[in-house]
Amino acid sequence: MYYHAYQFEHDYLDSQIAFFKRKLGRLDFRLDRLQKQIRSLKNNSNSVVFGTKKLFKAQHTKENYQYDHQQWRKDWERSRxxxxxxSGRKDAKVGNFVFCYIPETRELHFTTPDGTKIDIENLVFPYGQEQVNHAIETQMSCKNKKKYGKPIAWSVEDHGDYYIFKCIVYVPENPHKNHSRADGLLGLDLNVDHIAWSNINAKGQLIKSGVFSFDLEGKTSEQITKIIENKAVVIVDLAMKLNKPIALEKLNTTQSKVSHPYGNRKANKAMSQFAYNKMISAIKNRAEKMGVAVFDVNPAYTSQIGKIKYMKRLGISIHQAASYVIARRAMGFKETLPPVLHSLLPEKIAGLHHWAQWKWVSSCLSDVRKHAFYQIELFSYDKIDSLNQLFSQGALSDLEEKGLSKVKSRKPIA
Structure with a gap:
């Protein structure tokens, strides 16, 4: 019974409206899904194959499977x-309602979906046994699991002759991580076939620079992962030896490195294999394990600044120069424009942030070949009439000279 219209509206109508809106949303979602299925069936578009497309196609391409389809089905089922x-539950006694691992006896107990109880004796983790024991013991001793408990997930892989058990636990941040920048930083610039590094001191001066090269062409994803992880170990070991944290580019600001849809075929293939996320993840994971801090910096114009300002001056490659700029930026140093270039800036650019100034300069010099910057003269003049005066005689081609001559100084030289 409703005593007035207001009560009827809020107690009944509002709830009914919300109910039908949710129902309409579910129906719209279902309609869209069914329409996509119809289009997929009409176009004969292949969907994702759970069990790998390679093995699915093998039933028609491999001779042994063509004559023995039951063997293919057996392998197919095993692959799937x-x-x-x-997944774990934080309110479970040992972080999981299915798996129960006892650290003291190193026994694992779990029940399969059909009710079969499985006991695994002497289950040892070659990597991370202490973390697993600590996580389970902490969870068991936790009084208020709903508030402070941590879930513990388990993964089981069947490899035919053996099984692999993986325990996925929450690992707290290393409290003894080296964040100190008192002695400088190790800057990294990640690329398709190498990682450039620069070691700088507290004043931002370059101590040493180098390159760790690798070859990912023709490698499988597993091989690429191993190569990257190996380089991550080498890099973090170098940082530990120098007793310095690491600086590298922010993950979400590096699309330009992997987004070149045009160009030669070999370059596009290399870019497609450029596992940038995997590189950063491997370095950060290794650094976390070894207690080395990693600072993320915005890589805006680091390569351009390094190419124009430091490549010739320090006698290093463009990627090493970029890693040097990354390290300096992580230390808090600003890369201001050299004085000789200020007179060339348009009035509307001259008062803007130094990144905007570098953007304008780099766009003007974008057509100049990379090796020509080894002959740039930034500190030989106080003022110049045009950009082509920055380069020594014969460094530029006729086309490059013609293009740079169009950029004139806004301040006449007295």
Whole structure:
């Protein structure tokens, strides 16, 4: 019974309206999904194959499977159902309602979906045994699990002759991580076939620079992962030896490195194999494990600044110069424009942030070949009439000289 219209509206109509809106949303979602299925069936577009497309196609391409389809089906089923992952629950006694690991006896107990109880004896983790023991013991001793508990997930992989058990636990941040920048930083510039590094002191001066090269062409994803992880170990070991943290580019600001849809075929293939996220993840994971801090910096114009300002001056490559700029930026140093270039800036650019100034200069010099910057003269003049005066005689081609001569100084030289 409703005593007035206001009560009827808020107690009944509002709830009914919300209910039908949710129902309409579900129906719209279902309609869209069914329409996509119809289009997919009409166009014969292939969907994702759970069990790998390669093995699915093998039933028609491999001779042994063509004559023995049951063997293919057996391998296919094994490929589809060879692993499982059970997520944890923070309110469970040992962080998981299915798996129970006892650190003292190193025994694992769990029950399969059909009710079979499995006991695994002497289950040892070659990497991270202490972390697993600590996580489980902490969870078992936690009084208020709903508030302070941590879930512990488990993964089981069937490799035919053996099984691999993985325990996924929460690892707190290393409290003894080296964040000190008192002695400088190790800057990194990640590229398709190498990682350039620069070691700088507290004043931002270059101590040493180098390159760790690798070759990812023709490698499988597993091989690429191993190569990258190996380089991550080498880099973090270098940082530990120098007793300095690491500086590298922010993950979400590096699309330009992997987004070149045009160009030669070999370059595009190399770019497609450029596992940039994997590189950063491997370095950060290794650094976290070894207690080395990693500082993220915005890589805006680091390569351009390094190429124009430091490549010739320090006698290093453009990528090493970029790593040097990254390290300096992480230390808090600003890369202001050399004085000789200020007179060339348009009035509307002269008062803007130094990144905007570098953007204008780099766009003007974008057509100049990279090696020509080894002959740039930034500190030989106080003022110049045009950009082509920055380069020594014969460094530029006729086309480059013609293009740079158009950029004139806004202040006449007295």
């Amino acid at each position: 159902y060879n692993q499982m992952t059970i």
